[in-house]
Amino acid sequence: MNLFTSVHDVTDIKQLVADALALKANPYAHNTLGKNKTLGLVFMNPSLRTRLSTQKAAMNLGMNVMVMNMDKDGWALETQDGVVMNGNTTEHIREAAAVMGQYCDILGLRSFPKLKDREEDYSEGFFNKFVQFCGVPVISLESATRHPLQSLADLITIVETNPVPIEQRAQGKKPKVVLAWAPHVKPLPQAVPNSFAEWMCKAQELHMIEFVIAQPEGFELADEFTKGAEIVHNLDHAITDADYVYVKNWSSYKEYGQILPYEGNWMMNNEKLGLTNNAKVMHCLPVRRDLELAAEILDGPNSLVIQEAGNRLWSAQAVLKALLENH
Numbered sequence: 354m355n356l357f358t359s360v361h362d363v364t365d366i367k368q369l370v371a372d373a374l375a376l377k378a379n380p381y382a383h384n385t386l387g388k389n390k391t392l393g394l395v396f397m398n399p400s401l402r403t404r405l406s407t408q409k410a411a412m413n414l415g416m417n418v419m420v421m422n423m424d425k426d427g428w429a430l431e432t433q434d435g436v437v438m439n440g441n442t443t444e445h446i447r448e449a450a451a452v453m454g455q456y457c458d459i460l461g462l463r464s465f466p467k468l469k470d471r472e473e474d475y476s477e478g479f480f481n482k483f484v485q486f487c488g489v490p491v492i493s494l495e496s497a498t499r500h501p502l503q504s505l506a507d508l509i510t511i512v513e514t515n516p517v518p519i520e521q522r523a524q525g526k527k528p529k530v531v532l533a534w535a536p537h538v539k540p541l542p543q544a545v546p547n548s549f550a551e552w553m554c555k556a557q558e559l560h561m562i563e564f565v566i567a568q569p570e571g572f573e574l575a576d577e578f579t580k581g582a583e584i585v586h587n588l589d590h591a592i593t594d595a596d597y598v599y600v601k602n603w604s605s606y607k608e609y610g611q612i613l614p615y616e617g618n619w620m621m622n623n624e625k626l627g628l629t630n631n632a633k634v635m636h637c638l639p640v641r642r643d644l645e646l647a648a649e650i651l652d653g654p655n656s657l658v659i660q661e662a663g664n665r666l667w668s669a670q671a672v673l674k675a676l677l678e679n680h
Protein backbone atom coordinates (compact mmCIF):
# COMPACT_ATOMS: atom_id res chain seq x y z
CA MET A 354 0.00 0.00 0.00
CA ASN A 355 1.38 3.42 -1.03
CA LEU A 356 -1.71 5.58 -0.63
CA PHE A 357 -4.82 5.30 1.55
CA THR A 358 -7.55 7.46 0.10
CA SER A 359 -10.39 5.00 -0.56
CA VAL A 360 -11.49 1.36 -0.41
CA HIS A 361 -9.95 1.00 -3.87
CA ASP A 362 -6.46 1.34 -2.31
CA VAL A 363 -7.05 -1.87 -0.29
CA THR A 364 -6.53 -5.26 -1.91
CA ASP A 365 -8.29 -7.25 0.85
CA ILE A 366 -10.58 -5.41 3.27
CA LYS A 367 -11.25 -8.57 5.29
CA GLN A 368 -7.50 -8.99 5.89
CA LEU A 369 -7.11 -5.29 6.81
CA VAL A 370 -9.93 -5.62 9.37
CA ALA A 371 -8.27 -8.75 10.75
CA ASP A 372 -4.92 -6.91 10.97
CA ALA A 373 -6.61 -4.05 12.85
CA LEU A 374 -8.27 -6.44 15.32
CA ALA A 375 -4.90 -8.17 15.87
CA LEU A 376 -3.38 -4.77 16.71
CA LYS A 377 -6.31 -4.07 19.04
CA ALA A 378 -5.46 -7.30 20.88
CA ASN A 379 -1.71 -6.55 20.89
CA PRO A 380 -1.16 -2.78 20.35
CA TYR A 381 2.64 -2.76 20.78
CA ALA A 382 3.45 -5.88 18.73
CA HIS A 383 5.18 -3.70 16.09
CA ASN A 384 6.43 -0.85 18.25
CA THR A 385 9.77 -0.56 16.48
CA LEU A 386 8.45 -0.76 12.92
CA GLY A 387 8.23 3.04 12.72
CA LYS A 388 11.48 3.82 14.56
CA ASN A 389 13.11 6.99 13.17
CA LYS A 390 10.17 7.49 10.79
CA THR A 391 8.05 10.65 10.95
CA LEU A 392 4.31 11.01 10.31
CA GLY A 393 3.14 14.52 9.40
CA LEU A 394 -0.57 15.29 9.92
CA VAL A 395 -1.83 18.28 7.90
CA PHE A 396 -5.24 19.71 8.77
CA MET A 397 -7.09 22.26 6.66
CA ASN A 398 -10.14 21.76 8.92
CA PRO A 399 -10.95 20.94 12.59
CA SER A 400 -10.60 17.43 14.04
CA LEU A 401 -10.72 15.54 17.35
CA ARG A 402 -10.86 11.83 16.62
CA THR A 403 -8.73 11.75 13.48
CA ARG A 404 -6.11 14.02 15.06
CA LEU A 405 -5.74 12.07 18.31
CA SER A 406 -6.25 8.49 17.03
CA THR A 407 -3.77 8.84 14.18
CA GLN A 408 -1.10 10.37 16.44
CA LYS A 409 -1.55 7.54 18.95
CA ALA A 410 -1.47 4.91 16.21
CA ALA A 411 1.84 6.28 14.97
CA MET A 412 3.27 6.34 18.50
CA ASN A 413 2.19 2.70 19.01
CA LEU A 414 4.34 1.84 15.98
CA GLY A 415 7.34 3.83 17.27
CA MET A 416 6.94 6.75 14.87
CA ASN A 417 7.59 10.43 15.52
CA VAL A 418 4.59 12.67 14.80
CA MET A 419 4.22 16.31 13.74
CA VAL A 420 0.86 18.06 13.39
CA MET A 421 0.24 21.17 11.23
CA ASN A 422 -2.99 23.17 11.30
CA MET A 423 -2.53 24.70 7.87
CA ASP A 424 -5.80 26.62 8.20
CA LYS A 425 -4.44 28.47 11.25
CA ASP A 426 -0.64 28.20 11.32
CA GLY A 427 0.32 27.78 7.66
CA TRP A 428 0.52 30.27 4.76
CA ALA A 429 -2.48 30.87 2.52
CA LEU A 430 -2.01 28.32 -0.26
CA GLU A 431 -2.37 28.88 -3.99
CA THR A 432 -3.51 25.79 -5.87
CA GLN A 433 -3.99 27.15 -9.39
CA ASP A 434 -1.11 26.78 -11.85
CA GLY A 435 -0.02 29.50 -14.24
CA VAL A 436 -1.31 32.40 -12.16
CA VAL A 437 0.61 35.46 -10.96
CA MET A 438 0.41 35.18 -7.18
CA ASN A 439 -0.37 38.86 -6.58
CA GLY A 440 -3.51 38.28 -4.53
CA ASN A 441 -4.13 36.86 -1.07
CA THR A 442 -2.19 33.60 -1.44
CA THR A 443 1.40 33.47 -0.10
CA GLU A 444 2.70 30.03 -1.07
CA HIS A 445 1.90 27.54 -3.83
CA ILE A 446 0.87 24.02 -2.88
CA ARG A 447 3.70 22.80 -5.14
CA GLU A 448 6.33 24.15 -2.73
CA ALA A 449 4.39 23.66 0.51
CA ALA A 450 3.63 19.98 -0.16
CA ALA A 451 7.14 19.25 -1.40
CA VAL A 452 8.71 20.83 1.69
CA MET A 453 6.46 18.83 4.05
CA GLY A 454 7.53 15.73 2.16
CA GLN A 455 11.14 16.64 2.97
CA TYR A 456 10.42 16.45 6.71
CA CYS A 457 8.04 13.46 6.83
CA ASP A 458 8.11 9.83 5.71
CA ILE A 459 4.30 9.62 5.56
CA LEU A 460 1.81 12.51 5.35
CA GLY A 461 -1.87 12.66 6.29
CA LEU A 462 -4.14 15.38 4.89
CA ARG A 463 -7.58 16.61 5.86
CA SER A 464 -9.19 18.87 3.23
CA PHE A 465 -12.97 19.30 3.41
CA PRO A 466 -14.99 20.39 0.35
CA LYS A 467 -16.11 24.00 -0.07
CA LEU A 468 -19.62 22.76 -1.04
CA LYS A 469 -19.94 25.54 -3.67
CA ASP A 470 -18.74 23.93 -6.91
CA ARG A 471 -19.48 20.20 -7.23
CA GLU A 472 -17.07 19.63 -10.11
CA GLU A 473 -14.23 21.31 -8.19
CA ASP A 474 -14.89 19.38 -4.97
CA TYR A 475 -15.43 16.00 -6.68
CA SER A 476 -12.27 16.42 -8.76
CA GLU A 477 -10.36 16.29 -5.44
CA GLY A 478 -8.03 18.90 -6.97
CA PHE A 479 -6.45 20.10 -3.71
CA PHE A 480 -5.94 16.61 -2.31
CA ASN A 481 -4.57 15.21 -5.56
CA LYS A 482 -2.12 18.12 -6.00
CA PHE A 483 -0.88 17.57 -2.45
CA VAL A 484 -0.31 13.87 -3.24
CA GLN A 485 1.38 14.78 -6.53
CA PHE A 486 3.86 17.25 -5.04
CA CYS A 487 4.64 15.91 -1.56
CA GLY A 488 6.64 12.91 -2.84
CA VAL A 489 5.79 10.53 0.05
CA PRO A 490 2.88 8.13 0.85
CA VAL A 491 -0.34 9.91 1.86
CA ILE A 492 -3.22 8.91 4.15
CA SER A 493 -6.55 10.67 3.76
CA LEU A 494 -7.72 12.24 7.03
CA GLU A 495 -10.99 13.05 5.21
CA SER A 496 -10.98 14.57 1.76
CA ALA A 497 -13.75 16.33 -0.15
CA THR A 498 -15.47 13.08 -1.11
CA ARG A 499 -14.26 10.28 1.20
CA HIS A 500 -13.19 9.43 4.80
CA PRO A 501 -11.55 6.00 4.55
CA LEU A 502 -10.03 5.82 8.05
CA GLN A 503 -13.54 6.36 9.42
CA SER A 504 -15.06 3.75 7.11
CA LEU A 505 -12.43 1.15 8.02
CA ALA A 506 -13.15 1.79 11.73
CA ASP A 507 -16.86 1.44 10.99
CA LEU A 508 -16.32 -1.95 9.32
CA ILE A 509 -14.06 -3.09 12.18
CA THR A 510 -16.88 -2.20 14.60
CA ILE A 511 -19.49 -4.11 12.60
CA VAL A 512 -17.25 -7.19 12.23
CA GLU A 513 -16.39 -7.32 15.96
CA THR A 514 -20.01 -6.90 17.09
CA ASN A 515 -21.79 -8.98 14.40
CA PRO A 516 -24.93 -10.29 16.15
CA VAL A 517 -25.56 -13.17 13.69
CA PRO A 518 -24.81 -16.50 15.41
CA ILE A 519 -21.89 -18.40 13.85
CA GLU A 520 -24.07 -21.35 12.82
CA GLN A 521 -26.49 -19.00 11.00
CA ARG A 522 -23.62 -17.27 9.20
CA ALA A 523 -22.67 -20.62 7.66
CA GLN A 524 -26.23 -20.73 6.30
CA GLY A 525 -25.70 -17.35 4.66
CA LYS A 526 -27.41 -15.06 7.20
CA LYS A 527 -25.81 -11.62 7.22
CA PRO A 528 -26.38 -8.50 9.37
CA LYS A 529 -28.56 -5.79 7.80
CA VAL A 530 -26.72 -2.44 7.81
CA VAL A 531 -28.63 0.79 7.11
CA LEU A 532 -27.03 4.15 6.31
CA ALA A 533 -29.69 6.57 7.54
CA TRP A 534 -29.73 10.26 6.61
CA ALA A 535 -30.39 12.57 9.57
CA PRO A 536 -31.37 16.24 9.96
CA HIS A 537 -28.87 19.06 10.56
CA VAL A 538 -28.82 22.86 10.55
CA LYS A 539 -25.61 23.26 8.50
CA PRO A 540 -24.73 21.83 5.05
CA LEU A 541 -22.30 18.97 5.68
CA PRO A 542 -20.04 17.13 3.18
CA GLN A 543 -21.01 13.85 1.52
CA ALA A 544 -17.54 12.42 2.30
CA VAL A 545 -18.50 10.24 5.29
CA PRO A 546 -21.63 8.70 3.70
CA ASN A 547 -19.89 8.31 0.32
CA SER A 548 -17.05 6.45 1.97
CA PHE A 549 -19.27 4.38 4.29
CA ALA A 550 -21.42 3.38 1.32
CA GLU A 551 -18.37 2.44 -0.75
CA TRP A 552 -16.94 0.23 2.00
CA MET A 553 -20.33 -1.35 2.80
CA CYS A 554 -20.99 -2.09 -0.87
CA LYS A 555 -17.62 -3.84 -0.98
CA ALA A 556 -18.45 -5.73 2.23
CA GLN A 557 -21.80 -6.73 0.68
CA GLU A 558 -19.97 -8.01 -2.41
CA LEU A 559 -17.91 -10.18 -0.04
CA HIS A 560 -21.14 -11.50 1.53
CA MET A 561 -20.33 -9.88 4.89
CA ILE A 562 -23.49 -7.75 5.18
CA GLU A 563 -26.71 -6.59 3.50
CA PHE A 564 -26.67 -2.85 2.82
CA VAL A 565 -29.50 -0.30 2.56
CA ILE A 566 -29.29 3.50 2.19
CA ALA A 567 -32.23 5.62 3.37
CA GLN A 568 -32.45 9.32 2.54
CA PRO A 569 -35.18 11.81 1.61
CA GLU A 570 -35.75 12.51 -2.11
CA GLY A 571 -33.02 14.85 -3.39
CA PHE A 572 -30.32 13.65 -0.97
CA GLU A 573 -29.22 10.65 -3.07
CA LEU A 574 -25.46 10.16 -3.09
CA ALA A 575 -23.42 9.96 -6.32
CA ASP A 576 -23.93 6.60 -8.05
CA GLU A 577 -20.20 5.76 -8.03
CA PHE A 578 -20.34 5.24 -4.25
CA THR A 579 -23.60 3.29 -3.93
CA LYS A 580 -23.42 0.52 -6.56
CA GLY A 581 -25.16 -2.54 -5.13
CA ALA A 582 -26.92 -0.80 -2.24
CA GLU A 583 -30.72 -0.86 -1.89
CA ILE A 584 -31.79 2.80 -1.99
CA VAL A 585 -35.02 3.80 -0.18
CA HIS A 586 -36.72 7.08 0.72
CA ASN A 587 -38.62 5.90 3.80
CA LEU A 588 -36.63 5.61 7.05
CA ASP A 589 -39.10 3.37 8.93
CA HIS A 590 -39.20 0.93 6.01
CA ALA A 591 -35.41 0.90 5.73
CA ILE A 592 -34.66 0.27 9.43
CA THR A 593 -37.24 -2.53 9.80
CA ASP A 594 -35.32 -5.61 11.08
CA ALA A 595 -31.99 -3.72 10.79
CA ASP A 596 -29.03 -4.92 12.86
CA TYR A 597 -27.05 -1.67 12.46
CA VAL A 598 -28.24 1.87 11.82
CA TYR A 599 -25.43 4.21 10.78
CA VAL A 600 -26.75 7.73 11.32
CA LYS A 601 -25.25 10.68 9.42
CA ASN A 602 -26.34 13.98 7.93
CA TRP A 603 -25.17 15.12 4.51
CA SER A 604 -26.11 17.98 2.19
CA SER A 605 -27.60 17.35 -1.23
CA TYR A 606 -25.32 16.09 -4.01
CA LYS A 607 -27.93 16.79 -6.72
CA GLU A 608 -28.63 20.37 -5.52
CA TYR A 609 -25.01 20.63 -4.49
CA GLY A 610 -24.33 21.70 -0.93
CA GLN A 611 -27.99 22.54 -0.29
CA ILE A 612 -30.19 21.60 2.67
CA LEU A 613 -33.41 20.67 0.83
CA PRO A 614 -36.88 20.50 2.38
CA TYR A 615 -37.92 17.02 3.43
CA GLU A 616 -40.98 15.36 4.95
CA GLY A 617 -41.35 13.18 8.00
CA ASN A 618 -39.22 12.49 11.08
CA TRP A 619 -35.70 11.44 10.09
CA MET A 620 -34.13 11.51 13.55
CA MET A 621 -33.46 8.06 15.04
CA ASN A 622 -35.02 7.68 18.50
CA ASN A 623 -36.08 4.81 20.78
CA GLU A 624 -39.50 4.60 19.11
CA LYS A 625 -37.87 4.03 15.71
CA LEU A 626 -35.38 1.66 17.30
CA GLY A 627 -38.39 -0.54 18.11
CA LEU A 628 -38.76 -1.24 14.37
CA THR A 629 -35.25 -2.71 14.18
CA ASN A 630 -33.76 -6.04 15.22
CA ASN A 631 -32.54 -4.37 18.42
CA ALA A 632 -30.07 -2.57 16.17
CA LYS A 633 -26.78 -1.09 17.25
CA VAL A 634 -26.61 2.61 16.37
CA MET A 635 -23.44 4.16 14.94
CA HIS A 636 -22.28 7.69 14.15
CA CYS A 637 -18.80 8.91 13.16
CA LEU A 638 -19.03 11.91 15.57
CA PRO A 639 -19.19 14.83 16.17
CA VAL A 640 -22.97 14.46 16.55
CA ARG A 641 -25.62 17.11 17.31
CA ARG A 642 -27.68 15.57 20.12
CA ASP A 643 -31.48 15.57 19.59
CA LEU A 644 -31.02 17.09 16.15
CA GLU A 645 -29.17 14.34 14.24
CA LEU A 646 -29.62 11.55 16.79
CA ALA A 647 -31.74 11.30 19.96
CA ALA A 648 -29.81 11.63 23.21
CA GLU A 649 -31.87 8.71 24.55
CA ILE A 650 -30.12 6.49 22.00
CA LEU A 651 -26.66 8.00 22.50
CA ASP A 652 -27.00 7.41 26.26
CA GLY A 653 -28.64 4.01 25.86
CA PRO A 654 -27.43 0.39 25.45
CA ASN A 655 -27.74 0.34 21.65
CA SER A 656 -25.17 3.07 20.95
CA LEU A 657 -21.80 1.95 19.57
CA VAL A 658 -20.48 5.49 18.92
CA ILE A 659 -17.71 5.41 21.58
CA GLN A 660 -16.51 1.91 20.63
CA GLU A 661 -16.63 3.03 16.99
CA ALA A 662 -14.50 6.09 17.82
CA GLY A 663 -12.10 3.85 19.77
CA ASN A 664 -11.66 1.71 16.68
CA ARG A 665 -10.33 4.75 14.79
CA LEU A 666 -7.03 3.99 16.60
CA TRP A 667 -6.84 0.44 15.22
CA SER A 668 -7.98 1.61 11.79
CA ALA A 669 -5.12 4.14 11.62
CA GLN A 670 -2.58 1.74 13.12
CA ALA A 671 -3.39 -1.01 10.59
CA VAL A 672 -3.04 1.44 7.69
CA LEU A 673 0.19 3.00 8.98
CA LYS A 674 1.62 -0.50 9.55
CA ALA A 675 0.79 -1.44 5.94
CA LEU A 676 2.41 1.76 4.62
CA LEU A 677 5.54 1.29 6.76
CA GLU A 678 5.90 -2.36 5.72
CA ASN A 679 5.74 -1.25 2.10
CA HIS A 680 8.65 1.20 2.50
Ligand SMILES: CCC[C@H](NC(C)=O)C(=O)O
Pocket residue numbers: 541542543544545637638639
Ligand atom coordinates in the same frame (compact mmCIF):
# COMPACT_ATOMS: atom_id res chain seq x y z
C1 LIG B 1 -16.09 13.31 10.67
C2 LIG B 1 -17.14 14.25 10.21
C3 LIG B 1 -16.59 15.57 9.73
C4 LIG B 1 -17.63 16.50 9.17
N1 LIG B 1 -18.52 16.91 10.25
C5 LIG B 1 -18.79 18.21 10.41
C6 LIG B 1 -19.65 18.56 11.59
O1 LIG B 1 -18.33 19.04 9.66
C7 LIG B 1 -18.46 15.80 8.08
O2 LIG B 1 -19.70 15.68 8.25
O3 LIG B 1 -17.86 15.41 7.07
Ligand SMILES: NC(=O)OP(=O)(O)O
Pocket residue numbers: 399400401402403404495503637638639
Ligand atom coordinates in the same frame (compact mmCIF):
# COMPACT_ATOMS: atom_id res chain seq x y z
N1 LIG C 1 -15.07 11.10 12.94
C1 LIG C 1 -14.06 11.96 12.79
O1 LIG C 1 -13.26 11.92 11.84
O2 LIG C 1 -13.97 12.90 13.83
P1 LIG C 1 -13.05 14.22 13.75
O3 LIG C 1 -13.61 15.06 12.63
O4 LIG C 1 -13.23 14.83 15.12
O5 LIG C 1 -11.61 13.79 13.47
